[in-house]
Amino acid sequence: MQISAAKKIKKKYDYVGLLFIAPWIIGFLVFQLYPLVASFIYSFTDYSMLNNPSFIGLKNYKDIFTTDANFWQSMKVTMIYVAVSVPLKLVVALFIALILNVKIKFVGFFRTLYYLPSIMGGSVAIAVLWRFLFMKDGFLNKLLTTINIQGPDWLGDTRFSLFTISLLTVWQFGSSMVLFLAGLKQIPEELYEAAKMDGATKVRVFFTITIPMLTPIVLFNIIIQMINSFQDFTAAFVITNGGPANSTYLYGIMLYQNAFQFFKMGYASAMSWILFVIIIAVTALIFKSSSKWTHYEDGGGII
Amino acid sequence: MKKSLGRLSIYVFLFVVGFIMVYPLIWMFFSSFKPNDEIFGSIKLLPTQVIWDSYLNGWKGSGQFSFSVFLMNSFKLVLPTVVFTILSSTLVAYGFARFNFPFKKQLFMLMISTLMLPNAVVIIPRYIQFKNLGWLDSYLTFTMPALTACYPFFIYMLVQFFRGVPKELDESAKIDGCNAFTILIRILLPLSVPALISAALFQFIWTWNDFFNSLIYINSVKKFTVTLGLRMSLDNAATANWNEILAMSMVAMLPCVLLFFGAQKYFVEGISTTGLKG
Numbered sequence: 001m002q003i004s005a006a007k008k009i010k011k012k013y014d015y016v017g018l019l020f021i022a023p024w025i026i027g028f029l030v031f032q033l034y035p036l037v038a039s040f041i042y043s044f045t046d047y048s049m050l051n052n053p054s055f056i057g058l059k060n061y062k063d064i065f066t067t068d069a070n071f072w073q074s075m076k077v078t079m080i081y082v083a084v085s086v087p088l089k090l091v092v093a094l095f096i097a098l099i100l101n102v103k104i105k106f107v108g109f110f111r112t113l114y115y116l117p118s119i120m121g122g123s124v125a126i127a128v129l130w131r132f133l134f135m136k137d138g139f140l141n142k143l144l145t146t147i148n149i150q151g152p153d154w155l156g157d158t159r160f161s162l163f164t165i166s167l168l169t170v171w172q173f174g175s176s177m178v179l180f181l182a183g184l185k186q187i188p189e190e191l192y193e194a195a196k197m198d199g200a201t202k203v204r205v206f207f208t209i210t211i212p213m214l215t216p217i218v219l220f221n222i223i224i225q226m227i228n229s230f231q232d233f234t235a236a237f238v239i240t241n242g243g244p245a246n247s248t249y250l251y252g253i254m255l256y257q258n259a260f261q262f263f264k265m266g267y268a269s270a271m272s273w274i275l276f277v278i279i280i281a282v283t284a285l286i287f288k289s290s291s292k293w294t295h296y297e298d299g300g301g302i303i
Numbered sequence: 304m305k306k307s308l309g310r311l312s313i314y315v316f317l318f319v320v321g322f323i324m325v326y327p328l329i330w331m332f333f334s335s336f337k338p339n340d341e342i343f344g345s346i347k348l349l350p351t352q353v354i355w356d357s358y359l360n361g362w363k364g365s366g367q368f369s370f371s372v373f374l375m376n377s378f379k380l381v382l383p384t385v386v387f388t389i390l391s392s393t394l395v396a397y398g399f400a401r402f403n404f405p406f407k408k409q410l411f412m413l414m415i416s417t418l419m420l421p422n423a424v425v426i427i428p429r430y431i432q433f434k435n436l437g438w439l440d441s442y443l444t445f446t447m448p449a450l451t452a453c454y455p456f457f458i459y460m461l462v463q464f465f466r467g468v469p470k471e472l473d474e475s476a477k478i479d480g481c482n483a484f485t486i487l488i489r490i491l492l493p494l495s496v497p498a499l500i501s502a503a504l505f506q507f508i509w510t511w512n513d514f515f516n517s518l519i520y521i522n523s524v525k526k527f528t529v530t531l532g533l534r535m536s537l538d539n540a541a542t543a544n545w546n547e548i549l550a551m552s553m554v555a556m557l558p559c560v561l562l563f564f565g566a567q568k569y570f571v572e573g574i575s576t577t578g579l580k581g
Contacts, residue, residue, distance in 0.1 A: 017402025
């Protein structure tokens with residue numbers, strides 16, 4: 001009797017559910033879908049907020065690609081930044097997670113130690129700290145002089161500036177590390193035991209069990225970190241403000257300047273859509289390639 | 304013998320790397336008590352004399368508005384945002400986790416896909432929208448999106464958690480006369496306290512540290528949060544007032560660091576069950 005009642009409930013719709021998700025539906029329509037569509041429409045207009053948007057077709061896109069030298073510079077800087085900081089961050093996170101996963105003591109202590117920088121995220125306070133550490137006469141160079149090394153101008157030299165900013169991102173590998181650790185814990189013990197029985201070496205076990213089982217989490221991490229990195233703003237804005245010589249001119253800074261300092265809303269909207277398309281394309285590429293290197297126990301997706 | 308030596312080297316390695324990672328934060332803490340010429344004058348960690356001027360002077364902020372104002376503002380912005388986020392995300396997550404309604408699958412996929420919607424793409428129309436509504440320079444720019452569940456990360460996190468709670472509990476509560484809403488309040492919520500705490504902690508820290516959105520939406524110094532106040536001090540400070548800047552950076556970080564140490568296990572649990580940025 002009870003079972004049949006439960007079955008009945010499962011089959012028919014429970015409209016009260018819609019009531020519960022109503023806040024999200026409103027938020028989605030008002031604060032997500034509408035802005036997404038609006039920025040697409042603005043991207044074909046000349047809109048300074050003082051006048052009404054006037055339709056100018058593809059001019060914004062044409063200008064961005066053909067006459068705006070800043071765009072290509074910032075695209076280059078952003079691509080290098082993403083390509084350097086994301087893999088580096090994940091490699092360090094994975095490496096430390098693997099060490100911590102070996103049965104050692106004080107795992108909790110080390111996890112806290114490595115996670116601490118991450119909780120400050122992209123805060124201004126951390127940007128301040130980075131500026132003081134890497135200034136020409138900052139802490140790092142003072143430290144280097146004690147061993148008779150003349151350190152470079154980390155933030156003022158175009159050869160090092162972007163690297164120094166990327167280092168800040170890599171420094172905050174803690175949350176990826178905790179994710180990897182959780183993933184490592186979920187690998188069934190039986191797999192390891194079976195491999196041991198078959199006489200597999202530790203190295204072989206690592207490459208045939210640990211790494212394949214961890215690939216879904218690697219994929220998830222790559223995508224989330226990539227999307228975030230493409231939009232990073234605070235560190236480069238506060239520490240170097242895009243300089244010197246635009247060497248840390250991340251896309252987020254250019255977008256901010258065009259939209260909220262020059263109030264070229266149409267132009268900036270076009271820029272934001274270019275970024276959006278790039279992010280979608282890179283995500284799609286990663287997903288596509290992932291079928292070759294990602295292993296799913298149940299054949300399902302990450303979500 | 305060889306094995307224990309290997310083990311020892313692992314500990315040494317972990318400790319050295321960890322020390323190098325945390326050292327900048329320790330350096331920041333001690334330097335905030337140093338006189339200015341000592342900060343970069345010597346590489347000694349401890350100050351030769353502990354001074355409090357850095358905190359007293361730094362606290363004055365813009366002169367007209369001190370860090371007391373900025374701190375209050377931060378709390379005025381962050382706390383309602385956190386409460387509204389938890390409230391709305393709980394309701395929505397409950398809807399997705401427990402009810403079968405038309406297009407549920409599609410709507411859920413849509414919600415998940417907004418996880419990947421870059422903030423940069425929606426911020427310009429949102430700004431114009433907020434301007435037309437007269438919300439600019441007010442905390443409504445943060446609280447309203449929170450009230451309407453615009454943080455899919457937390458919805459997803461709570462859906463995952465609710466799914467882990469056996470449905471039989473709902474069924475038996477229903478027989479006892481609970482309705483859909485009281486089941487949520489009496490059955491699911493008490494069991495979800497740890498998940499709710501981790502969600503609240505993450506939202507607190509992310510909103511507290513937020514710079515991009517605050518910079519765009521909040522313009523008057525009177526309404527500046529700690530983050531914006533710190534940035535202003537950094538721009539205004541005479542070039543040599545390093546210790547004041549460091550001191551106020553410490554103030555800006557303190558609430559998050561305290562929360563982190565006070566509630567560590569919730570961070571780790573929260574991030575392991577869903578885990579995203581951070």
